[in-house]
Amino acid sequence: MALLNDNYLKLKAGYLFPEIGRRVRAFVEANPSVASRVIRCGIGDVTEPLPPAVIRALHAAVDEMGVRESFHGYGPEQGYEWLRHAIAENDFRRHALNVADDEVFVSDGSKCDCGAILDIFGDGNRIAVPDPVYPVYVDTNVMVGHTGEADANGAYAGIHYLPCTAANGFVPEPPDGPVDIIYLCSPNNPTGAAATRPQLEAWVRYARQHGAVILFDAAYEAYITEPGVPHSIYEIEGARDCAIEFRSFSKNGGFTGLRCAYTVVPKSLMARSSTGELRPLHPLWLRRMTTKFNGVSYLSQRAAEALYSVQGQSEVRALVEGYLGNAALLVAAAREAGLTVFGGVNAPYVWVGTPSGYTSWQAFDKILAEAHVVITPGSGFGSQGEGWFRVSAFNSRSNVEEVARRLKALRW
Numbered sequence: 001m002a003l004l005n006d007n008y009l010k011l012k013a014g015y016l017f018p019e020i021g022r023r024v025r026a027f028v029e030a031n032p033s034v035a036s037r038v039i040r041c042g043i044g045d046v047t048e049p050l051p052p053a054v055i056r057a058l059h060a061a062v063d064e065m066g067v068r069e070s071f072h073g074y075g076p077e078q079g080y081e082w083l084r085h086a087i088a089e090n091d092f093r094r095h096a097l098n099v100a101d102d103e104v105f106v107s108d109g110s111k112c113d114c115g116a117i118l119d120i121f122g123d124g125n126r127i128a129v130p131d132p133v134y135p136v137y138v139d140t141n142v143m144v145g146h147t148g149e150a151d152a153n154g155a156y157a158g159i160h161y162l163p164c165t166a167a168n169g170f171v172p173e174p175p176d177g178p179v180d181i182i183y184l185c186s187p188n189n190p191t192g193a194a195a196t197r198p199q200l201e202a203w204v205r206y207a208r209q210h211g212a213v214i215l216f217d218a219a220y221e222a223y224i225t226e227p228g229v230p231h232s233i234y235e236i237e238g239a240r241d242c243a244i245e246f247r248s249f250s251k252n253g254g255f256t257g258l259r260c261a262y263t264v265v266p267k268s269l270m271a272r273s274s275t276g277e278l279r280p281l282h283p284l285w286l287r288r289m290t291t292k293f294n295g296v297s298y299l300s301q302r303a304a305e306a307l308y309s310v311q312g313q314s315e316v317r318a319l320v321e322g323y324l325g326n327a328a329l330l331v332a333a334a335r336e337a338g339l340t341v342f343g344g345v346n347a348p349y350v351w352v353g354t355p356s357g358y359t360s361w362q363a364f365d366k367i368l369a370e371a372h373v374v375i376t377p378g379s380g381f382g383s384q385g386e387g388w389f390r391v392s393a394f395n396s397r398s399n400v401e402e403v404a405r406r407l408k409a410l411r412w
């Protein structure tokens, strides 16, 4: 009899988004007359079409694929050199950050990379994640057996949760004791908080002191508007010795349906083998990618390259500024309604405190029933998310204006 991976049985069966879906369906069935009024500000997916520069690059790449002379089969597993070069040059070296072309690994998504990266780390690492958290960081560790069972609150034994609260501005602080692998997401999903330079410096100092590795998720880098906020962990001195950075074209170029992302593994980043030797992680990730991955489609890579053209850059700015404008409207509306608000300045997520007496799910039900708007309850992202909800700015301007009006009219 084949044995299954018992770790999967520990997973809390995809609770948050199925439960949101269930409650929305129940509401719509019970209230068919307002079904068409329901506006979804729940899931973190972009809504606007791909930039014209991307569409042009895609058309050209499709035509190339239809001609023997310019057809492309398998490409390099780590990504085409022209794309790795464009990434390293535009996202790092142009900002005086030292990242070599061959430290960039192109992939089909940061979500996949966040999970796959665990392949190159041993068992027995002490894992630290923020709370509230992007669930992928936790569940991928559960799947590979880095945790025990979950408790009644959904917290897994063996994971070190870093509390993010209003008191620390939803940016986690280094723990007192040692941990080995640290997930940081800045700007943050779900809270919209962005770590300042001193906050990231404290993390890099901690990681170097403890020989820890920071897994830095910068999927929302393009949304940073405040001048002091670092765009890359490599802006912090010493980070090349302790950090891996994940970036994605999903939220800047609108690639959630097209798929392209990348991961930076500096060659100077080391970890310890079980025999106690310090070894670089870069060759392990290269081996992992060339063995288990067969590259992103030529079309997606040409499309990603087009984001770095002059036209592509200005179209990305317009997309991002559109969503940030939405976020500003949502922030203003929630404040006007007398609610406590974080985020929405360096991120497309607005993190709103529920008025006292309301749990996250009670606020969800009230906003759905009375404003016909779907938000995401903060408690679904971790116990520290209780008492908060996330409003996504990924929507059309007209929908966001309507949501803002309804939030302001809501009586708690």
Ligand SMILES: *Cc1c(COP(=O)(O)O)cnc(C)c1O
Binding pocket: 044, 108, 109, 110, 111, 112, 134, 185, 189, 217, 219, 247, 248, 249, 250, 251, 256, 260, 261
């Ligand atoms: C959207 C998102 C990503 C990007 O994932 P892709 O797989 O590249 O689409 C990564 N991290 C976080 C926290 C996100 O919200």
